Amino acid sequence: MADGIAAQAPQPTEGLTPSQQRWARLAIFTALAMASLDTAIANIALPSIASDLHATPADVIWVVNVYQIAMVATLLPFGALGEIVGHQRIYLGGLILFTIASVACAFAWSLDTLLFARVLQGLGAAGAMSVNAALVRVVYPPSHFGRGLGHNALVVATAFTLGPTIASGILSVATWPWLFAINLPFGLAAIVISLKTLPKTTRATHRFDFFGALLTSLCLGLLILGIDSAAHHTAPSIVVAELVAGLLFGWLLLRRQADHPAPMLPIDLFRRPLFALSAATAVCSFSVQGLAFVSLPFYFEEVLHRSAVETGFFLTPWPLVVGIMAPIAGRLSDHYPAGLLGGIGMALLGTGMVLLATLPPDPSVANIVWRMVICGAGFGFFQAPNMKAIMSSAPAGRSGGASGIVATARLTGQSMGAALAAFCFGLFGHGGATWALALGAGFAALGCIMSFLRLIVPSSPGH
Incomplete structure (x- = not known):
């Protein structure tokens, strides 16, 4: 291994009692849930924010955009810094900043102050999310690492599922600032738990660039x-x-x-075929998700003339089944190769996308739901094994860079999918939804091929 990189990570769960392990996992997953929820709930609140702050729809969309851009732009730098100062310090600093910024969002008196607070909130979320997978690697024993990543995927899926419902419930009894203020008690609890239970990680000796x-x-x-x-x-x-x-x-x-011994854009890790294929497959899978979740609401409401409530019901099976399948796939990934499990998951996801793209003109509720279940099952079956492949194919001392790639691949894929869905609507109007779903099936097929290729490639250069 290159000089300046810590050759060994701390032994997973070293020095932690079983009780401390459980509390440390709770703290890690709480921060992940808050960061994931904040993406979903802000979308629901945009009309209320625009009305209250006298902003145009075009301007208020930046409430979502600046949060996402701040996260994507700083995930890899924070992951690299975590290798030098300790993953637990970056996580804790990100969690503290996220909590403070949430309070600032709640007290914002203009669109400009809200956008500034959202940038800070995005930076805090990036700090916590950039080292999330690296910390999961530490607080679970090696034999349960896949299970831990399954729990990780379950938290994201649950937050994604409940986000719109939670936001709607809060807005039914309170104003939009409470959507951000609600982070305060959970953030404070996670900070206290983290200070007491998160283990220190090995630190690299090279300087931060x-x-x-x-x-x-x-x-x-x-x-x-x-x-x-x-x-x-x-x-x-x-x-x-x-x-x-x-x-x-x-x-x-x-x-x-x-x-550089540990480049911030981890080209050294991408020289490992297993890592490169796993990261590329992750981008494909989240592109499929982005294409589906942008195009389907338009399809359900404008083509099938369903209500917004019905549309929410139709979309729920996907993340709900992800939450069910992710822990199962995580456990299986401790015993079977990620290339096999991920390939099966992507094949299921692609099949579901084809079935959605070929829906009959006037489908029944059951016709829609069982197709969404197949998509959710495939997506959930893929995620945890793929995350484990990314983390396990990186050296222990490069966990920060690998963890940053996990989060960056997710956000990049979702952004690409959303942009491609918008492109399809621009070209084909109402028919764009069908084309977006077909394009998603193509991304799933590509991801399926790349996943199965992992069964025959070496896990590191020169092997």
Whole structure:
């Protein structure tokens, strides 16, 4: 292993009693749930925020965008910093910032102050999420690592499922600031638990590259901004400028960190075929999810003329079944290769997308629901084994970089899927939903092929 990188991570659960292990896991999953929920609940609150702060719909959408961009831009730098100062410190700092920023969002008196608080909230979420998988690797014994990642996927799926319901329930009895204020008690509880139970992790000895971090943030931030701009039909010249600038900063980053022992954009890890295929497959899977969850509401409401309540009901089986399947797949991943389990999951997901794209003109409720169940089963069966493949194929001392890629792949795939869905609607109007679902089936097929390829590639260079 390259000099300057910690060769060994701490022994998982070292020094922790069983009770402390459970509390540490609770703290980690609480932060993950809050960060995931905040993406979902903000979408529901946008009309109320726009009305209260006298903002236009085009302006208020930035309440969601700046949070997402701040997260994507800083996930990898925070993951790299975690390898140097300790994953638990980055997690705790992110959790504290997220909690404080949530209170600032609740007290925002204008759109500008809310956007500033949302940027801080996104930075805090990035800190906690960037080292999430690395900490799961520490607080679960090796024989239960896959199970831990299954629980991780279960938390995300549950937050995704309950987010709109929680937001609607809060808005029915209170104003939108309470959507952010509710994070305070949970954040404080997670902070207290973390201070008492999170174990210290081995620290690398190389220095943190601050200029490299800036280049990484500019590269990923501009690329995601370009994707978001395309999804919102911004002028093509602006979209191209944002994407080209992002690629330019990425090129400068690669040149700067060519000989770095732990590059921030982890090119060293992508030289490992298993890691590269697992990360690419993750992007494919979340692109499928993005395509589906952007296009299906339009299809249900504008083509099938269903109500918003019915649409919510139709969308629920997907994340609900993910929550059921993820722990099962996590346990299986402790005994079977991720390439096999992930390939089966992506094949199921692709089958479900084809079935949704070929819905009859006037489908019954059952016809829609069982197709969504297949998609959820495939997506849930894929996630935990794939996360384990990403983390396990990286050296122990590079857990921060690998964990950052887990979160970056998720957000990048979701952004790509949303942008491609918007592109399909721009080209085909109401028929765009069917094309988006078909495109999602294509991404699932590509992911399925890449997943099965993992059965025949070496896990590290030179082997």
